[in-house]
Amino acid sequence: MRQHFLLAVASMVWTACLSAAAQAAPCLIVTLTGTQSGPPIFNGVAGAGTLVRYGDDSNNCNAVQLQFDAGRGSLLRMSQVGVVPAQLKAIFFTHMHSDHTEGFSEIAQLRWNYNSTGPKLDVVCSVNALSPLGHTLSCSKFVQHIGDPLIQSGEIAQRIAEDKTRLPGGPADIVNLITFEPKNDVQVVWSSGEVKVSAIRSNHIPGHASYRVDTPAGSVVIGGDAGNDVVTPPRATSTSEQVERLARGADILVHSTMHPVMAPDNTSGMPASIYYRQSGTTDLGAMAKRAGIKYLMLTHLAPSLGAQRHGPYRIPNGPLTEADYKSAAMAGGFEGTIVVGVDLSTVRIPAK
Numbered sequence: 001m002r003q004h005f006l007l008a009v010a011s012m013v014w015t016a017c018l019s020a021a022a023q024a025a026p027c028l029i030v031t032l033t034g035t036q037s038g039p040p041i042f043n044g045v046a047g048a049g050t051l052v053r054y055g056d057d058s059n060n061c062n063a064v065q066l067q068f069d070a071g072r073g074s075l076l077r078m079s080q081v082g083v084v085p086a087q088l089k090a091i092f093f094t095h096m097h098s099d100h101t102e103g104f105s106e107i108a109q110l111r112w113n114y115n116s117t118g119p120k121l122d123v124v125c126s127v128n129a130l131s132p133l134g135h136t137l138s139c140s141k142f143v144q145h146i147g148d149p150l151i152q153s154g155e156i157a158q159r160i161a162e163d164k165t166r167l168p169g170g171p172a173d174i175v176n177l178i179t180f181e182p183k184n185d186v187q188v189v190w191s192s193g194e195v196k197v198s199a200i201r202s203n204h205i206p207g208h209a210s211y212r213v214d215t216p217a218g219s220v221v222i223g224g225d226a227g228n229d230v231v232t233p234p235r236a237t238s239t240s241e242q243v244e245r246l247a248r249g250a251d252i253l254v255h256s257t258m259h260p261v262m263a264p265d266n267t268s269g270m271p272a273s274i275y276y277r278q279s280g281t282t283d284l285g286a287m288a289k290r291a292g293i294k295y296l297m298l299t300h301l302a303p304s305l306g307a308q309r310h311g312p313y314r315i316p317n318g319p320l321t322e323a324d325y326k327s328a329a330m331a332g333g334f335e336g337t338i339v340v341g342v343d344l345s346t347v348r349i350p351a352k
Ligand SMILES: [Zn+2]
Pocket: 037, 038, 048, 097, 099, 100, 225, 300
């Protein structure tokens, strides 16, 4: 009798474990926190950034939160999906262009203001990169000096006087900087539990890197502004061969893109050097197909949806629509799901 009772209890415990495991299915959410391309500004669109959240059903995929790039307005977009700077485990930069970095000062300031005593924020980016033209792209200097305007204005001293637990060096003090040398081979640059982030060198400006996040729920690649190492035609494609390798077998590819309508031979007035260093939408569709991607999230759209101009450049035949980007990507042969990015576009895997 006693044995039967014990068996029954054991079976109930086992069933409870199984149903907990079933409830706790891993999940991944990828949200575009900004989709604006380059220095231009248009209609409230935020600067480039991608929020990656991983967890399971029991925490609504919110156990680990990672930000990739932080263009203008990233903090506002994060707040719209309920994420505050204190929750971020790490932020990764693809390159040192303002449209990918200028939102970081707000994130760092807010975390310093309210969470100076909490864990440091890992900032992951390239080591200093020397351009053949003689200048140096430096993520480490960018980060070290992120709070300088607020130190100069006196605000940092004033706020420390109010609360002595705030770190003495200002917003830069909340950062744990992790730099790596971008290489043509994939390297792991950060990990936490079941989440692993790898990087590869890619071409746009010196120090540009692309990232891949692998989790038990799936994987996402953030290409950034990568383009081909051969910077002008003739070449096989405008996309990056390294990003293609990094993306092989991934579920989601988030990538900046330039619509073919802006080609320098098409009266846009855009300089060839700017046009050719981005990945064209049709070439990206072809690359996503070759890599076996399921979801292609187009972001950093040049030009923006509905814009009359892209900064100083004409848009031949007028503003572009979502359909114009979709058809350009499909012309490359991609048959998966295409998300023409607007701020807060989201893909969840598994889908609900
Ligand atoms: Zn950019």
